[in-house]
Amino acid sequence: MTCIPAQTDKKLGLVIDLDTCVGCQACVTACKEWNTGGHMAPLTDIDPYGGDVDGVWFNRVHSYEHITEMGGRTVNFPRSCLHCEQPACVTVCPTGASYKRASDGIVLVDEDKCIGCKLCSWACPYGAREFDTDVGVMKKCTLCVDRIYNDNLVGEDRVPACVAACPTSARHFGDLGDPASAVSQLVASRGGVDLMPELGYQPTNKYLPPRAHTTRAASVPAPALEPVRAEGGFLGWVDRMLSN
Amino acid sequence: MHPAFSVVFFTTATGAGYGLLALLGVLAGQGFVPPDFWLGLVGTGLALGLITAGLLSSAGHLGRPERAWRAFSQWRSSWLSREGVASVATFVPAGLFAIGWVLLGRTDGWVAIAGLFAAVAAIVTVCTTGMIYVSLKPIAQWHSRFTLPGYLIFSAMTGSVLLNALLQGFGIGSNIVLAGCVLLTLLGWGWKLATWRYNDRLEIPTTANTATGLAGGTVRSLEWPHTEENFLLKEMGFRVARKHRVRLRQIAQALAFALPLALLLAAFALPRPFAAVLSALAAIAQFAGMLVERWLFFAEAKHTVTLYYGR
Numbered sequence: 095m096t097c098i099p100a101q102t103d104k105k106l107g108l109v110i111d112l113d114t115c116v117g118c119q120a121c122v123t124a125c126k127e128w129n130t131g132g133h134m135a136p137l138t139d140i141d142p143y144g145g146d147v148d149g150v151w152f153n154r155v156h157s158y159e160h161i162t163e164m165g166g167r168t169v170n171f172p173r174s175c176l177h178c179e180q181p182a183c184v185t186v187c188p189t190g191a192s193y194k195r196a197s198d199g200i201v202l203v204d205e206d207k208c209i210g211c212k213l214c215s216w217a218c219p220y221g222a223r224e225f226d227t228d229v230g231v232m233k234k235c236t237l238c239v240d241r242i243y244n245d246n247l248v249g250e251d252r253v254p255a256c257v258a259a260c261p262t263s264a265r266h267f268g269d270l271g272d273p274a275s276a277v278s279q280l281v282a283s284r285g286g287v288d289l290m291p292e293l294g295y296q297p298t299n300k301y302l303p304p305r306a307h308t309t310r311a312a313s314v315p316a317p318a319l320e321p322v323r324a325e326g327g328f329l330g331w332v333d334r335m336l337s338n
Numbered sequence: 339m340h341p342a343f344s345v346v347f348f349t350t351a352t353g354a355g356y357g358l359l360a361l362l363g364v365l366a367g368q369g370f371v372p373p374d375f376w377l378g379l380v381g382t383g384l385a386l387g388l389i390t391a392g393l394l395s396s397a398g399h400l401g402r403p404e405r406a407w408r409a410f411s412q413w414r415s416s417w418l419s420r421e422g423v424a425s426v427a428t429f430v431p432a433g434l435f436a437i438g439w440v441l442l443g444r445t446d447g448w449v450a451i452a453g454l455f456a457a458v459a460a461i462v463t464v465c466t467t468g469m470i471y472v473s474l475k476p477i478a479q480w481h482s483r484f485t486l487p488g489y490l491i492f493s494a495m496t497g498s499v500l501l502n503a504l505l506q507g508f509g510i511g512s513n514i515v516l517a518g519c520v521l522l523t524l525l526g527w528g529w530k531l532a533t534w535r536y537n538d539r540l541e542i543p544t545t546a547n548t549a550t551g552l553a554g555g556t557v558r559s560l561e562w563p564h565t566e567e568n569f570l571l572k573e574m575g576f577r578v579a580r581k582h583r584v585r586l587r588q589i590a591q592a593l594a595f596a597l598p599l600a601l602l603l604a605a606f607a608l609p610r611p612f613a614a615v616l617s618a619l620a621a622i623a624q625f626a627g628m629l630v631e632r633w634l635f636f637a638e639a640k641h642t643v644t645l646y647y648g649r
Contacts (some may be wrong), residue, residue, distance in 0.1 A: 096415045112551070122563070137362035147566045154563035156646055158546075162555030171550055173563075182475065189408035207408055212399015212573065213418055216339070219476035219544070221570045221643030230401030282589060287551040290642065292543045293475050301551040 096187045098180065102199035105271030106237060107177050107298035108257065109280055114304045115264040117157055117170030123233075125153040125174075132203065133240045150224045152235040153256055155307040166306040172265070174256070175235035176289065176297030183223060183234075184264035191232075193197035195269030199271070199298055200239055205231045219293050244266070244282050270298050339477065340576045341636035344399035348392040348469060350496075350628045352425070355388030355487065356460035356498015358548060359503075363401050363457035365501075377508050378439035384500065393425055409491030417473050421466035431455035464493045476642040477515055478542045480635075482531040495519075495526040496628055499598060500623045506617040507611055516617075520602050523624070527595035530631065534587065537638070544547060549645040559648025575649055586634055594627025602626035 097310070109329035129152055130137040153174040160169050177194075181201050191207035192214050201216075203223075208231035210225040215232060223234045238254035241247060251258060259266045268277035271319045277300075282287070284301035363382050365371045371381075376453030397403045410426070412419040415522040431452045445453065468489035471480040502519045505511045546557040567575075605613040 096412045098415075105582060109512065147564075148568060151563075156559065156563055157561040158552070159558045159560050160550075160552045160555060163557070168560065169550070169552060169557075175403060180475070184474065185415040186418060186424060187472075188410075188412050188416045189405070190412050191408075200423045207405070208402065209408060211399075211409070211418065212401075213470070215569075215573060216474055216641070217476065219562075219642040220549075221574070224569045225573070227401075227569075231403075262631075282440075287553075290544050290548050290552050292405070292548060293642070302554065303551060 096184050096190055096192060097195035098194055102179075102194070103181070103270065104198040104269045105177075105298045106198045106200060106242070106268070107270045107300070108174070108237075108254070109266040109268070109270075109277045109300050109302060110172055111264040111266070111302040112169050112171060113264075113283075113302060114262045115155075115170040116262055117155055117168075118261060119227075120259045120261055121172060121256035121265060122151065122153050122155055124243070124255040126151060128238060128241065128255035130238065132238070133205065133207070133236045134233050136229075137233065138224075138226045140227065148227075148292055150226050150233050151221075160304075161208075167304060167307075169304060172256075173220065175201060175237075175301075176220060176295070176299040177237060178293060179298060181298035182295065184216040186213045187209075187218045193274055198235045201234070202236055202239065203234055205229070205233075208232050219290050219295065220297075222305060223243070226321060237267075245251060246329050270300065339636045339639040339641060340573050341477075341633045342399050344395045345369075346629060346632045346636065347488075348396035350625065350632050351388045351395070352391035354496035354625060354630070355385045355501055357393060357493040357495070358465050358500045359385040359389070359428075359497070360457035360460040361497050361501045362430070363435055363453035363455075364431070367435075367453030369445070371445070371505070371625060372444055372510065373445040374508070375440060377504070377510075378436070378445075380454070380507075381501075382432070383415060383437035384504065385434065385497075386429075387603050389428075391423070408533055416467055417469040421463065421470060424459065424463040424466050426576065428459035432458055461490070464489055476544075476613040477542075477639045478540055479537045479639045482536065482540075484529070484536055485543070488529055488533060490630075491526050491529050492520070492628060496621075496624055497521040498522050498529040498612070499602070499617075499624050502602070503614075503617040503621040506605065506610075506614040509614070511605075511610075511613060511617065513606060514540060516602055516606055521597060523595055523599050527591065527599075528631060530591070542640075544642050544645065546645050546648070549642065552599075559646070562647060570643050571647065573646050575647060576637055577649070578637065583634070583638060584636075585632060589625055590630040590634060592627070593623050594631055595624075597627070598624040 099147055126137055137150040138223045141147055154172045158169045177199055181194055184194050189207045189209055191204045210227055210230045223232050226233050242252050252269045257267045266277050270277055281300045284302040286302050288297050397406050409422045413423050435451040438443050465613055468486040472485045474479050498519045502515045544593045550557055598620040601616045604614040
């Protein structure tokens with residue numbers, strides 16, 4: 095059923111810290127490794143060792159240059175499904191393959207019902223869904239639904255693979271519907287934001303903007319090296335020889 | 339957006355087919371068109387043939403076409419599902435109307451009522467097609483007040499030009515139908531120009547800043563997550579048409595509006611065999627022009643995901 099539940103018991107999601115993400119792609123590979131054998135397996139790769147590589151990934155890390163009057167910085171930006179509260183990808187689905195769970199708010203695809211019309215990928219402004227041309231169905235992040243409730247894993251491993259893999263703790267997992275949860279507190283203290291809030295999808299995942307520039311660091315880059323003054327004598331001869 | 343030919347052909351063909359079906363359903367049922375066997379066979383056959391070909395073409399672009407029947411289930415929330423239901427439901431009154439006209443040789447009584455129902459169902463189906471595109475917020479050029487009226491106008495326009503060619507071919511063309519075609523083609527041309535003008539001046543609130551949550555300043559893409567084109571770029575990062583936009587818009591206008599107008603106006607003045615040939619040429623040129631227009635409708639549409647790629 096593609097109608098969205100009026101409310102969900104939990105709002106499970108991710109909080110991604112753009113201040114500490116170093117763009118190492120560990121979350122990307124951990125996601126691929128887990129999910130190519132997980133709930134929405136396989137994450138097909140087309141021509142993986144050829145010249146025209148393509149394939150399904152749930153998580154992709156971009157790099158941006160953000161320049162403000164305070165200076166410039168590189169921002170690494172992981173992009174994945176935000177498990178929106180108003181997921182148009184679900185309501186546009188003609189078959190009922192896409193759904194949002196009333197229990198925890200996770201947005202999933204039933205691969206046995208998907209007809210591969212791709213309309214859900216058009217309805218997602220974030221590019222979270224990727225079509226598997228080999229299987230003919232749409233695929234997307236499951237928030238590692240087969241990890242987070244998995245009794246066969248020890249407690250600390252019951253988090254999405256991307257969160258478990260992150261070496262800088264830039265990814266956090268929890269219930270964003272509970273104001274007392276660690277992730278909600280983190281969002282409140284760091285001023286976490288929604289992506290494209292103007293479109294009204296109300297994403298569950300939040301992004302923590304990079305911390306403000308401090309005055310402790312040099313406010314301008316070091317001055318450029320001055321040109322070497324022409325010298326006479328032996329050093330001048332060496333300079334002329336090396337310059338030729 | 340990537341203009342998949344199956345979808346371009348689907349919306350163009352069904353638009354013309356439903357337009358023709360609606361006009362036949364109203365005009366034949368009300369006695370403006372005689373209940374002639376061959377006219378009925380060719381007319382309803384052309385309308386239902388275009389609709390069926392379009393629907394089959396759209397099923398062809400599915401990843402798993404054998405499951406297409408599932409698409410009738412989610413009409414409560416999905417415009418695509420509603421389109422599926424409406425398109426199939428239209429075949430019921432349209433089929434009764436065609437049977438009454440072609441096999442029983444009558445277009446009065448219950449056949450006329452079936453014709454009216456077919457016309458209403460055809461209009462509803464075109465509306466559901468338009469609403470699929472209107473409902474997509476990430477594509478500002480589609481999520482606009484111009485989209486739904488555009489689908490209805492172009493359906494009426496292409497349907498009327500087909501009807502005129504049909505009637506002229508059977509030697510029962512009239513200046514009223516010709517005038518209707520001219521007016522609808524002018525309306526379609528004006529609407530398309532207004533739509534392009536609106537889209538060209540569109541100020542989209544979604545930017546690389548809101549897409550990344552990085553406030554202020556400029557956000558420039560340094561590096562993509564992948565070196566090759568992926569599904570997102572192939573499906574939503576289509577750029578060829580933006581490069582040739584001006585030329586393609588000229589071609590679309592020439593074929594879909596200017597040439598059919600000239601041919602239709604000439605058909606006013608010329609006797610039957612010439613008028614019929616010109617009317618047929620007008621319909622063919624307009625269909626080709628609408629394929630270009632619909633191709634541009636997709637190719638010029640910009641999805642918000644391209645912001646992540648600095649496009």
